[in-house]
Amino acid sequence: MKIAVLTKAIPSYESTIRVDSSGSWIDESIVNYVVNESDSYALEEALQIKENAGGDSEVVVVTLGSENNTSKVIKDGLAKGADRGIFIKNESSTTDPLTVAKIFADNLKSENFDLILSGLQSDDMGSGQTGVLIGELLEMSTATLAIETQVEGDKIKVKRELESGWFQWVTLPFPSSISIQSGINEPRYPSLKGIMGAKRKELNTLESSAEPQKQSFVNLYVPKNEKVTEKIEGDADTIVAKLMDILKNKLKVI
């Protein structure tokens, strides 16, 4: 079985995010890029499916973005056990999910993957569309928010998470593009051997040009505070004294 895992480099949770001078993108120079969280679960799921399937199964880690931000993401995937990598170079900050998906689909079509796994959404753009869009563009079956997968011959059975504690099993024929919910498994850490071996693995770099977008950012801004927020500051003792006053006298909850 031939499995692609889509991974994205996104700013870490701890990174300071500031709007740059253009007003429509962020200052990337002060950002630490890491692997998008749910993509780590997608990679682990792919590795487990490969290990169970045996034979000549293959896991290919795929990313799109600027060279500077994404190199770590591919290395991480290869170190954890992906067999090879595809890096689709795109130096423009493309934000339209359909444009992004078309670039992926154009570059991955000839690979004829049986399965494409992606995280349910990227924590930077949060559109949650890429995996499904690519599935449709490549005429694959699709499912989202998978919390369990079972390969059954030429089909894959997926437990989908619905809202508020409900679930649904869906059986999909291959080829299939499935987005993975976080928490589906326990992502492995790369071993030292894996890290060393990653350098010898095949990494194919493809060029993609800036494509027209049907939706684009007019600007980026710091959200307005929806509430009047009282800031509580000071050393720990001062903060605790203020919190006691709030809990006891203002909110009357203790």
Added chain:
Amino acid sequence: MVLVVLENQRGKIHPFSLEAVAAGQKFANELNCDLSILCIGEKVDELKSQAQNFKASKLISAKNDLIDMYSADGYSKVLSDVISELSPKYVLVGHSYMVRDFLPRVSAKLSIPFVSDIISVDFNSGNPHFSKQVFNAKLATSIEISSDQALLSFQSAAFSSDDIEEGAPVSVEEFNVQLSDSDIKSNSEPEFQESSTGVDLTTAELILSVGRGIESEDNLPTMQSLADAMGAEVASSRPVVDMGWLPPYRQVGSSGQVVSPKLYFSCGVSGAIQHVVGMKGSKNVLAINKDEDAPIFEIADYAVIGDVLEIVPKLTEEINNSK
């Protein structure tokens, strides 16, 4: 024309769809155009009867045995056909898990942009811009469309179902659904609920919520002690559940419970969108976080920028001493 698509949630119109109806009426007023409401698939007649009281130009139903059970294949095909025939300028839906599952397929089939998880709309004299949260809700963006049509999904509470104008559809129509077995590649089984031994957080008056900022599972007893001192239920954000520190029934957010306690006391929760949609109805929000840019502070009444692991034990002691 704007088209609102209603989603069925176990026999009732999904609450997000009601908000989409309110959005649709607002769009129709602002853009001076017609509003059509589409009932699709499962239990379509129930949806239709519940939608009889909404002011709209048209109430359309799309019915077929092959979409009695939801599937991304079936729904995306039927909605694409409806859009091709009616050519709505905007298609409006709630940003539900079902919409996330099938609407991107419509976007790709028809090459129409899909702006998802919108929090507000600036009608901008006829050329609307759509705001959404990005970069883990630390920033927001305003999006413009360069296309004749767009698909739009709204985050819960972007519009209020209280604003729905009552009335009746001017006409009621049935859409002629063209589907064959070969259109449905996947096989969906009925929805089910996992047997939960959990707690009902929705009725809790006080909730102490923990996020990844508590750093380690070993710090859970410290947090539990504060909850005990306050008489609060412990809740959490998704990462805490994913790491196995707390069971799934403690989770608040889009994939967990939606709560509205008197006080939501959040400790080390960053405030990712998926979490905030589950707790923004809380009457009071008190948040402790080290990161002053944490989006949780945007909806907090009380913001403590500090180390949760230093503050919580001291606060617990003070509360216990004051009893």
